[in-house]
Each structure stands twice: as C-alpha cells, then as structure tokens.
Amino acid sequence: MGILRTDKISGLETPTAVTGSVYFDGTGDIFTVAASNDFAWGTGDFTWEAWVYSTASDHTTGNHYMFDLGGGNIAAMTFYQNKFNYYNSTVGSTGQLGTFPANKWTHLAVSRKNQVSYIFIDGILQGSISDNHNYGTSALIAEVAGYAGGGTLGWDGYISNLRVLKGTALYTSDFTVPTHALEVIGDTVLLCCNNSDTNGNAGDPAAGAEATGKIITITGLDIRASTFSPSLTRDFTGGTEFSGVTVFDTQGYFVPPSGTTEQRDSSGGRGIIAGTDNGIHYITISTFGNSQDFGDLTYSAPYSAGCASHTRGLIAGGFNSPTGNNTINAITISTTGNAINFGDIPQTAIYGMGGCSSSTRGLFGGGFKAPSPNADAGLLQINYVTIASLGDAGDFGDLVFGVRYPSGTSSPTRGLFAAGRDSANAPVFNRNKIDYVTIATTGNATDFGDLTDALYSMAGTGSATRGLFAGGYNPAGGAINLMNYVTIATTGNAQDFGDLSLARGGASASSNPTRATFAGGSNPSAQNVIDYVEIQSTGNALNFGDLYSTRYAAAGFSNSHGGLS
Numbered sequence: 001m002g003i004l005r006t007d008k009i010s011g012l013e014t015p016t017a018v019t020g021s022v023y024f025d026g027t028g029d030i031f032t033v034a035a036s037n038d039f040a041w042g043t044g045d046f047t048w049e050a051w052v053y054s055t056a057s058d059h060t061t062g063n064h065y066m067f068d069l070g071g072g073n074i075a076a077m078t079f080y081q082n083k084f085n086y087y088n089s090t091v092g093s094t095g096q097l098g099t100f101p102a103n104k105w106t107h108l109a110v111s112r113k114n115q116v117s118y119i120f121i122d123g124i125l126q127g128s129i130s131d132n133h134n135y136g137t138s139a140l141i142a143e144v145a146g147y148a149g150g151g152t153l154g155w156d157g158y159i160s161n162l163r164v165l166k167g168t169a170l171y172t173s174d175f176t177v178p179t180h181a182l183e184v185i186g187d188t189v190l191l192c193c194n195n196s197d198t199n200g201n202a203g204d205p206a207a208g209a210e211a212t213g214k215i216i217t218i219t220g221l222d223i224r225a226s227t228f229s230p231s232l233t234r235d236f237t238g239g240t241e242f243s244g245v246t247v248f249d250t251q252g253y254f255v256p257p258s259g260t261t262e263q264r265d266s267s268g269g270r271g272i273i274a275g276t277d278n279g280i281h282y283i284t285i286s287t288f289g290n291s292q293d294f295g296d297l298t299y300s301a302p303y304s305a306g307c308a309s310h311t312r313g314l315i316a317g318g319f320n321s322p323t324g325n326n327t328i329n330a331i332t333i334s335t336t337g338n339a340i341n342f343g344d345i346p347q348t349a350i351y352g353m354g355g356c357s358s359s360t361r362g363l364f365g366g367g368f369k370a371p372s373p374n375a376d377a378g379l380l381q382i383n384y385v386t387i388a389s390l391g392d393a394g395d396f397g398d399l400v401f402g403v404r405y406p407s408g409t410s411s412p413t414r415g416l417f418a419a420g421r422d423s424a425n426a427p428v429f430n431r432n433k434i435d436y437v438t439i440a441t442t443g444n445a446t447d448f449g450d451l452t453d454a455l456y457s458m459a460g461t462g463s464a465t466r467g468l469f470a471g472g473y474n475p476a477g478g479a480i481n482l483m484n485y486v487t488i489a490t491t492g493n494a495q496d497f498g499d500l501s502l503a504r505g506g507a508s509a510s511s512n513p514t515r516a517t518f519a520g521g522s523n524p525s526a527q528n529v530i531d532y533v534e535i536q537s538t539g540n541a542l543n544f545g546d547l548y549s550t551r552y553a554a555a556g557f558s559n560s561h562g563g564l565s
Contacts, residue, residue, distance in 0.1 A: 021226045022193040022207045024145040026056055026064065026156025029220030031192065035139035036214065038166055038189035039069055043134050045169040048077060049109035049162075049182070050193065051230040054102040056156035066108070066155050067162065068143040069135065077110055084126070086110045086119055090133035105160070105230035107177045113169035113543060123177040142190060144216075160229050164190040168288060172501065173540045181232040184211050186289030186545060192216060195225050269512030269561075270333050272308070273519045273547065274315045275301040275554030276526065280331065280339065281547055283519070283530065285512045285558060290545040291519070291530070295338040297329050305364050305408070306508075306555030307357035308333060309387040310564055314342060315555045316364050316393075317350045324349035324369060328385065328393065333559040343392040345383055352378075354460065355555065356408035356415040358439045359564045362387050363396060365417045365435075365445075368404040378404040378422050382437065382445065397444040400435045407460030407509075409467040410563035411488040415439045416448060418469050418494075421456040430454035430475050434486065434494065439563070449493040451484050457553070461509035461516045462562040463535045465489065468497060470518050470541075473505040479523040480505075483533070483541070488562070498540040501531050508556030511535065517544055520551030527552070 024030075033039075048067055056064070067077045077086055084100060100106040100121050109120040117131035144162060145155035167187040184191055188211075195209035207225040208216040269285035278300045281291035301318030308314065316328045326348050329339035345353075345364065353367035365382040380402040383393035399406075403420025410416065418434040432454040435445035455472035462468045462485075470483040481503035484494035500507075504521030511517065518541065519530040528550045531541035 020193075020195045021051075021053070021158040021160035021229050022145075022195075023158050023222075023224050023226050023228075024155045024220070025222040026154045027220075027222075029145060029154055029223045031144035031208065031223075032217040032219065033142040033144075033190065033210075033214050034217070035141050036189070037137075037139050038214075039135070039140040039142050039164075040137050041135035041166050042137055043115060043132055044167055045111075045113050046135075047109065047111045047163075047165040047168060047170040049107065049111075049170070051105050051107050051160040051232075052155070053105050053158040053160075053228075053230075054156065055158070056102065064155055065143070065145065066159060067164075070140045077108070084108055084119065084121055086117065088131070088133040088135075090131070102157075107230070109171055111169040111171040113172050116172075118169075118172050120171055120175070123171075123175045125174050144192065158226060158228055159193040161232065162190070162193045163188060168545065169543050170288065172543060175539075175542055176534065176537065179233065185287045188212060190214065269510070269515075269558045271510030271517055271519070271556065271558045272306070272313050272331070272333060273508040273510075273551055273554050273556055274306060274313075274329075274331075274339075275304045275318060275508075276520075276551045277302075279549065281519075281549075281551070282333075282336070283510070283517065283545070285510060285515055285517055285532075285560075288532075288544050291547045293548065294336050295331070297339045298341055299325055299327055299329075301325065301329075301555070302553040303351040303405070304553075304555045305353035305355035305367075306557040307355040307362035307364070307387070307408075308557040308559055308561065308564075309357065309359050309362075310559050312387050313557050313559070314355075314362050314385065314387060315339065316345055316355065317353050317367060319351040324351040326350050330390070342390050343385065345393050346395065347379065347381060347383075350379070352404035354406035354408035354417050354420070355557070356410035356417070356439075356460070357387065357557075357561075357563045358410065358412050358415075360387060361385070361439050363408070363410075363415050363437070363439060364393065365399055365408065366403045366406040366420055378402040378420060382417075384442070396442050397437065399445045400447055401431055401433060403431055403456070405456040407458040407469050407472075409460040409462040409469070409488070410439065410561075411462075411464050411467075412563055413439060414488055415563070416460070416467050416486070416488060417445065418460060418467075419451055419455045419458045419472060430456050430473075436491070448491050449486065451494045452496060453480070453482065455480065455505075457505040459507040459509035459518050459521070459556065461511040461518075461556070462488065463511065463513055464562045466535055467562070468509070468511075468516050468533070468535065469494065470497075470509065471500055471504050471507050471521055479503040479521070485538070497538050498533065500541045501543060502527065502529055504529075504552075506553040508551060508554045510556045510558035511562060512558065512560045513562075519556065520547055520554060522552035526550035
C-alpha cells in the first residue's frame with residue numbers, strides 16, 4: 001500500500017531557513033560575504049531590508065552597523081542614537097531618519113529607484129534623498145552586523161531575514177510589511193539570518209546559512225542561530241516541484257502530476273502581456289521581477305482585448321494598419337510558444353474592445369471598426385466564446401452605451417465593462433459609466449454605477465470580489481495615474497484606491513487572487529514599468545519589475561484572475 005507523505009510533498013521534511021534569526025553580541029561578531037560583483041550596484045536600483053531587534057541600551061551613541069558594503073567606507077545601514085541611518089560616501093548621512101525602539105522587532109528598508117533612495121521603518125516612508133552614488137562595477141565585500149574595523153560598533157541583538165536585491169527597488173512609497181519569511185526573488189543577491197535550525201550554542205554553523213549560495217565567514221564566538229523571530233510564517237504558494245511524467249508499476253502509489261510547480265500553480269498566477277507588436281510577455285504574479293519572452297501572436301495587435309480560463313488565454317481584435325483585425329488568437333498559459341488561430345469576431349476590422357471572463361466563457365465588448373472617422377460611434381456589441389473550444393464568437397447582447405477602449409474585469413459570475421470613449425457626437429467625449437452582465441447567460445448589459453472620472457484606455461482586473469480600474473486618458477488625451485475599485489457582487493459607484501507609480505493609459509493588467517499588476521502603457525511614449533497592488537487593500541502601487549521591451553495598448557490576462565473559481 002502506498003503512503004502519501006504530506007511532508008514530502010510540501011518539502012517540510014528537510015530543515016529550511018524560514019523563520020529564524022541570528023544573534024550578535026556587538027563586540028567582534030560579524031558576518032563577512034566574499035567579494036562579488038553582486039554587490040557592485042553601480043548607479044542602479046537596489047533594495048536592502050531586514051527585521052532587527054536591538055538588545056543594547058548603549059546604542060544611543062555611535063553607529064552600530066547592521067549592513068555594510070565595501071568595508072566601512074562605501075555605504076552602510078546603521079543604528080545611531082535610536083535612529084535608522086543610511087550612509088554612503090557621496091550622499092553622506094541621511095540625517096538619521098526615523099526612530100525605532102530597542103527590544104522590539106522592527107522592519108527596516110532602504111530602496112533606491114532612478115537614483116532616489118527611500119528609507120522605511122515598518123513600511124512607513126521616513127524620507128527620500130537624491131542619491132547618484134556609484135557603488136562601482138567591480139567586486140565589493142558585504143558585512144553584516146558590523147565592519148572589520150568597527151571595534152565595539154557592531155550590532156548588539158538579533159537580525160532576521162536580511163535580503164539584498166541588485167537592480168530592483170521593491171519599495172518607493174508606504175507599504176504593508178511582509179508577514180511571510182522572505183524568499184529569493186528576481187534580483188536577490190543575499191538572503192541570510194533566517195535559519196531556525198539551531199542547537200542553541202554559540203558558533204552554531206546554522207547561523208551562516210545563506211539562500212543564494214554565497215559563503216558567509218563567521219567571525220566571533222558569540223554568534224548563534226536562533227528561533228527567536230518576528231513571527232513570520234512560511235508562504236506556501238508553491239511547494240516541491242514535480243517535473244516530467246512519473247510511472248509506477250503498481251496502483252499503490254500516489255503519482256505526482258507532470259509539469260513544473262510554476263506551470264500548475266494558479267494561486268501564484270502567470271500574467272500575460274500580448275500585443276503592441278506581435279510579441280507576448282509573461283510574469284509570475286506572486287513574485288517580483290522582469291517579464292520574459294513567451295512567443296508570438298499570428299499578427300501584430302495593438303489595441304487588442306484579452307481574457308482567459310485556468311489554462312487558455314485569448315487575444316482578440318486589434319489595429320492592423322490601415323484597418324482593424326477580427327482575429328482571435330489562443331495560447332496555453334502554462335507553457336511558452338507561439339499563438340494559434342482560435343476563430344473570429346463577427347464584426348470585421350475591429351479594435352479597442354474590452355475583455356473579461358469566467359473559468360469557461362470569455363466576453364469581448366465595445367470597440368470600433370477601422371478605418372473609421374473620429375465621429376463614428378463606439379460599438380455596443382458584446383461577443384462571447386467558450387474558451388475551451390476553438391470557434392468564432394457569438395452575439396451576447398449590447399452595452400448600455402457604445403464605447404471604444406473600455407476596460408473589463410470579472411468575478412466567477414459577473415462581468416464588468418468600464419469607461420471608454422464615445423465618438424458618436426462632437427466633440428468626442430469619455431464615459432465614466434460601468435456596465436455589468438451575468439457571464440453564463442446572454443442579454444444586454446445593465447448600469448452598475450460610475451467611476452470617479454470619465455476616462456478611456458484604463459486597465460481592468462481584480463479578484464473574485466473586487467474589481468480594479470487603473471490609469472487611462474482624460475478627454476484631452478492626457479494620461480492619469482488614478483486607480484478605482486468596486487465590489488463586483490453589488491452595484492454602486494467606484495471609490496478611490498490610490499495611484500499608479502506613473503501616469504499612463506493603455507496599460508495591461510493581470511491578477512492572481514490577491515495581487516494585481518499593471519504593465520506598460522503610454523505617457524505619451526510607450527513604457528516598460530510594471531506596478532503591483534494588493535487587491536483587498538488600498539494604497540499606491542509599488543514597483544514589480546520591468547517589461548523586457550516597451551508595451552502599450554496590449555492585452556493583459558492571467559490563469560488565476562478574479563473570474564476563475
């Protein structure tokens with residue numbers, strides 16, 4: 001009889017560095033990481049973050065080092081007079097921004113984006129400074145809890161989950177402090193002080209565990225790993241990876257599924273950005289980092305619309321100068337490769353539609369035909385397809401108002417189309433209306449409520465309960481950065497969510513059950529920035545990473561958005 005070992009499946013049978021810390025006594029205790037170009041940040045972006053717990057009353061005098069780069073004369077993050085101090089040899093001191101207490105776990109972070117450094121205590125921005133310091137292009141050493149010539153100015157207390165990223169600024173405005181143990185993401189070059197496997201003795205080798213493969217040299221007899229930590233939990237959004245196909249000669253075994261964990265993981269979610277040209281990008285929504293190449297569409301498709309099920313994504317319509325295109329392309333989201341032809345939209349030469357879907361049915365609404373004078377009306381049409389079956393779209397019903405460039409989002413049962421430009425009358429004007437339909441039926445849309453502004457080319461996405469609409473253009477064609485949200489199961493006007501990091505219209509949106517991303521857009525040139533927000537909160541968007549090439553007016557969707565159940 002086969003035995004299903006849940007600890008084997010989750011990876012918990014092997015001790016892993018998840019929720020621990022390392023204790024330093026402040027006198028001669030130090031971690032040294034060998035010289036590596038990973039610490040030569042140049043003038044680029046970076047992030048440094050950690051939880052710290054000071055046990056010393058004498059930290060009211062002198063600089064006590066938490067992280068030092070280059071042996072004490074390049075840059076350091078220190079605790080000085082009960083304040084957090086970021087220093088480098090170009091900027092000098094930041095003026096000890098922000099006070100935090102001893103004998104309490106505190107999350108600290110420094111993040112540089114576009115040569116501006118931001119300093120945070122427990123997720124609250126303490127201040128920012130212009131910072132063009134060049135950290136060099138050659139190897140530098142990194143030191144934790146002191147520097148080699150620091151004497152008694154080392155860290156006295158605990159450090160947990162110290163993470164350094166080269167090339168990515170995770171934080172540029174107030175953020176919610178992570179509740180999970182930090183993991184290696186994107187541009188991580190150091191992750192240490194997080195091993196809870198300890199024998200409790202000084203000199204415990206577990207103290208020097210490091211997650212990116214670097215070797216930590218431990219100096220000092222009092223350093224020890226500890227289970228004392230800031231009450232972080234492990235994020236089980238992935239697990240052990242099963243690859244390939246496994247065959248057993250008996251039915252008494254549990255057979256792992258084929259494919260990689262990432263490909264099957266709808267909770268993490270793979271976001272797709274398709275269009276502008278014929279290129280397709282993808283990101284993993286639950287992590288951070290730059291987009292990667294997926295494959296190609298069968299045609300160039302700016303101003304296309306997208307929707308998806310758990311497994312298949314669709315891209316429909318688009319502008320193919322001098323006319324539009326009524327083609328629908330399909331991809332299998334968990335793989336990579338070129339798109340195939342799915343079918344056609346009934347209307348010919350159509351672009352500027354909005355898309356949304358449930359786990360089985362996709363909808364495309366609005367848009368207009370091309371070539372077309374500006375005075376032509378936006379279309380009322382809503383078309384639908386069964387995502388699992390190749391074939392042409394069928395008529396679903398009509399929107400309340402004909403619009404081009406609407407945005408769409410959905411729950412498992414209800415689809416929303418919001419905003420858009422109505423060109424039936426002169427002068428052209430925008431709509432602030434939100435329409436809704438029940439996806440499983442057919443019929444005309446019903447009024448849901450109003451957005452806070454009249455816009456077009458917003459990006460729409462959301463969770464199973466909340467819809468988000470972000471960015472867009474005002475009636476004069478100026479890009480904006482606002483975000484609105486609604487509760488999909490009710491009706492009513494949208495409320496303010498926060499701001500994108502950059503005003504832009506025509507961004508591509510994707511989401512998993514908890515996080516939304518907004519990629520690319522135009523302001524007025526095409527952009528490569530990717531922002532993210534936590535859907536159930538409110539607040540300004542944070543940096544996720546970059547597209548590998550600029551995108552605007554592209555379709556966006558994922559395999560774990562709000563319309564999937």
